[in-house]
Amino acid sequence: MPNADTDFIRRLPKAELHLHLEGTLEAELMFALADRNKIKLPYPDVATLKAAYDFDNLQSFLNLYYQGADVLRTEQDFYDLTWAYLQRCADDGVVHVEPFFDPQTHTQRGLPIEVPLQGIHRALVDGEQKLGITHALILSFLRDLSEASALQTLESAMPFRDRFIGVGLDSAEQGNPPSKFQQVFQKARELGFHVVAHAGEEGPPAYIREALELLQVERIDHGVRCTDDPDLVDELKQRFIPLTVCPLSNTRLKVFRTMADHNLMALLDQGLCITINADDPAYFGGYLLDNFIAVRDALGMTESQARQLARNSLTASFLPDHRKDEWVTRLEAIAVND
Template sequence: MEHFLNSLPKAELHMHLEGSLEPELMFELARRNNIELPYDTVDQIRAAYNFGNLQDFLDLYYQGAAVLQTEQDFYDLTWAYLKQCETQNVIHTEPFFDPQTHTARGIDIGTVIRGIDQALQHGREQLGISSRLILCFLRHLSEDDAALTLEQALPYRQHFVAVGLDSSEAGHPPAKFQRVFDKARSLGLLTVAHAGEEGPPEYIWQALDLLQVARIDHGVRASEDPALIERLVREQTPLTVCPLSNVRLRVFDKMSDHNVLELLQQGLRITINSDDPAYFGGYMGENFLALHQGLSLTRAQAIQLSRNAFDSAFVSDDEKAALQARLDNFVAHYRK
């Protein structure tokens, strides 16, 4: 099953590039940029990853991001992630990035976007991995700050297809960002938002009705609201679920408690993703394998989850058909 899940053609729709910063690369970039880390070894960093909640994780996440300074740094970060995709047959990815994490440190937004975009271009050319980029706003900051970030990003509009909403969910409802999302949509950008992870089902309703999102990131607490489940099934709004992340951040105590396959069984358009793979114990392959080990994920379910992701990607109908054809070909010829 491990070989099958690793070989399965996959798309990832919920992954924060800053959250793919492995300890080894963190040390390398810190040395390159003469930044002193509060850790002496890779093992010490990995030990620090034993956090107990979302805020503890975010504190570490922003500390790690401080080593990202130059266009080359952002290229190297993105390229390292794409090489992980290559080993696990992730053939399409739509990564998030958090410009405010960097502009607040005096890093020009163009430095961030150019470095990421060049790596994504090389990923398409050299690895055959298609991609779309999503700019996320930090919800613990103000809407005015988000609006300024959008304005700063507009010279690079051709490099990203959507805006999202991430960071601390509790106490920061989607309604807080309605105007900046209206502005983004008026510019032709798609919208997504984290909702229903640590926040209540009401946040999912707000994301749908006020931000008019095309996808809900996480969304697992939708199960607490039968009317919301009914709507998500009826409208086939994708949920980009991150199993290892949910367990690591105590949304669920253990993988066997996770509701992801129940939601799939109810008819929701569920996709599987890695969220912040360097911090949460694995990339796409590890997330699929964890579902097999903890919830007895079957091959048929894994295929459906992958198909859902291709259906939910921000690409043209022709590109979706090509991605689905690769999945169909794999299913028809897989023999091991």
């Protein structure tokens, strides 16, 4: 079967399940918001800033990521950030998004939690009305902070619980195991929220097991280190636990040396529920379609595999079952040569 054509991939209805809104802050928008909010950036121009996107590991990226997020000060800033992302989604054939945002990144610098929540929510609603892209926002805790801080964040978000559908766990993985956050995830589950967690990006397979067993997550964000534990791979397959994999991110952060070394297609061929996502596209060189194309070019993704990856993204989403079925039916009707 031939490799998947770019137009074919674009036309497949897709959901994006692993995307940090703060990570969609393009350099040009960062400078525009800095100017709007009278903030001086430590870079003289866009080109110099982009030249700094040469990361050695996750932490080197996070240092710049948090620095960039400081330009987000008002509800309109968060609206503009989210709206720009949704416009890219429309171009890439994305029909549903479940983005993350990190409230602690903003509350720690003095913003009330309602500022990002309201701005993001307005843009997501407009995205559904104007672009036809449905949404389900996920509030993520920073794992390098304390569980007490996460619990306080969850409590402060409760007046706005209609704005988000689940909670997640992200930021610096090494030395911050999922077991550190058992209480806040139990509380979130009791409140009826979906739960997901980053695990097995730079951290060991044991972190994936902790996320499954102690946090009782429904999806693993990243999870590519699972191959270091064959029994874990079998468990993920048998339980059909989705892995929200981010290929360009993994290569830019040196999780894999090159895209040709990535294991996502091997995991897909083993029957795991693999999905492709963009993670922090402004910093890693591509949005969702770019990630599909990078995988195709390096790993020979076929039309059948592209369709399966798109199907996985829809079935692994938190959409109601009837909406999943509707999108999957549309997906199966997409012809290669339309």
